[in-house]
Amino acid sequence: MPSVALVTGASSGLGEALAPLLATAGWRVYGMSRRAVTLEGVVALPADITDAEAVQRAVQQLLRAEGRLDAVLHCAGVGGAGAVESMPQERAEVVMRTNFWGSWNVCQATLGPLRESPRGRLLLVSSIAGHMGIPFRSVYCASKAAVIALSDSLRLEVRGSALQVSCVSPGDIATNSIATQYRQPAAELDPLYRARYQRADDAMAGNVAQGMSADYVAGRMLRILERDTLTPHYVIGPPVQKASTLARRLLPARAWEWVLSRYYS
Incomplete structure (x- = not known):
C-alpha cells in the first residue's frame, strides 16, 4: 500500500507544485484547497482551512477512503501588507486566521491519524519572515512566527510517538502571491x-518576482520528507536570505535593525 499524504494549499504556489510531485514519487496524494483542484495523480479534497469543522470533515473523508494518513505538508497561507497604525483590522485578521488558526485546524484534524502511522511526518510551512520583523509586513511576520512556535511545541508534545514534526521556512518564492494578497494603498498611510512603505512594498514585489521557483522548493521539501530523521527547522532560500535568520540571532538588536532598515530603505 502506498503511503498517504495530505498537501494543503494545493490550488496554487508551493502546494500546487508539491502535490503532483509527491504523486510521481509514489505517494497517494490528497490536495486540500478551498476549490477543487485538478492535478495529475492528486485527489481533490475541498476545504477551507479557516473552517475547523470543514477540515475535520475532509480529513475524515480521506481516512474513510484510505484508512491511514502518513504525512501532512501544510503549505496553505496568505500574505498581507500595511502599517500597524492603519491597516484595517479585518484584513489583518484574515492573515492571522489563515496562517495561524488554519495551521491549528489542520494539526488538530490530522495529529491523531499521523501518530498512528509507523512513519508519520508533519511539515508546517512558515517563512523566513517568521524569523524576524519586516517593516509593513507585521501581521504576516507575526502569523508565521506563530507557526514556528506551534511546530516547536508540537515536537515536544508528540514525543514518545513515531510522528516527526518539522517547520520549513522558505524565502521568496516566485508565485502570484503579491498580486493576490491585500496590500494597503500607500495613500491611506x-x-x-508613505514613502518608506512604497519602497518596502516595491522591494518585496521585486524579491518575489526574482524568487525561487515553486518547483525547486517542492523538490527540497520532498527530500526533507524522505529523510529518516527530521531536524526541527529547515530554511530554504538563497545564501543571503538563509544567513539573515542566523544574523537575526547573533547580531545585537540595534545592529540587526540597522541592517534590516537599510535593506528595506
Missing part, C-alpha cells in the same frame, strides 16, 4: 510612513 500617514505621510510619516
Whole structure:
C-alpha cells in the first residue's frame, strides 16, 4: 500500500507544485484547497482551512477512503501588507486566521491519524519572515512566527510517538502571491510612513518576482520528507536570505535593525 499524504494549499504556489510531485514519487496524494483542484495523480479534497469543522470533515473523508494518513505538508497561507497604525483590522485578521488558526485546524484534524502511522511526518510551512520583523509586513511576520512556535511545541508534545514534526521556512518564492494578497494603498498611510512603505512594498514585489521557483522548493521539501530523521527547522532560500535568520540571532538588536532598515530603505 502506498503511503498517504495530505498537501494543503494545493490550488496554487508551493502546494500546487508539491502535490503532483509527491504523486510521481509514489505517494497517494490528497490536495486540500478551498476549490477543487485538478492535478495529475492528486485527489481533490475541498476545504477551507479557516473552517475547523470543514477540515475535520475532509480529513475524515480521506481516512474513510484510505484508512491511514502518513504525512501532512501544510503549505496553505496568505500574505498581507500595511502599517500597524492603519491597516484595517479585518484584513489583518484574515492573515492571522489563515496562517495561524488554519495551521491549528489542520494539526488538530490530522495529529491523531499521523501518530498512528509507523512513519508519520508533519511539515508546517512558515517563512523566513517568521524569523524576524519586516517593516509593513507585521501581521504576516507575526502569523508565521506563530507557526514556528506551534511546530516547536508540537515536537515536544508528540514525543514518545513515531510522528516527526518539522517547520520549513522558505524565502521568496516566485508565485502570484503579491498580486493576490491585500496590500494597503500607500495613500491611506500617514505621510510619516508613505514613502518608506512604497519602497518596502516595491522591494518585496521585486524579491518575489526574482524568487525561487515553486518547483525547486517542492523538490527540497520532498527530500526533507524522505529523510529518516527530521531536524526541527529547515530554511530554504538563497545564501543571503538563509544567513539573515542566523544574523537575526547573533547580531545585537540595534545592529540587526540597522541592517534590516537599510535593506528595506
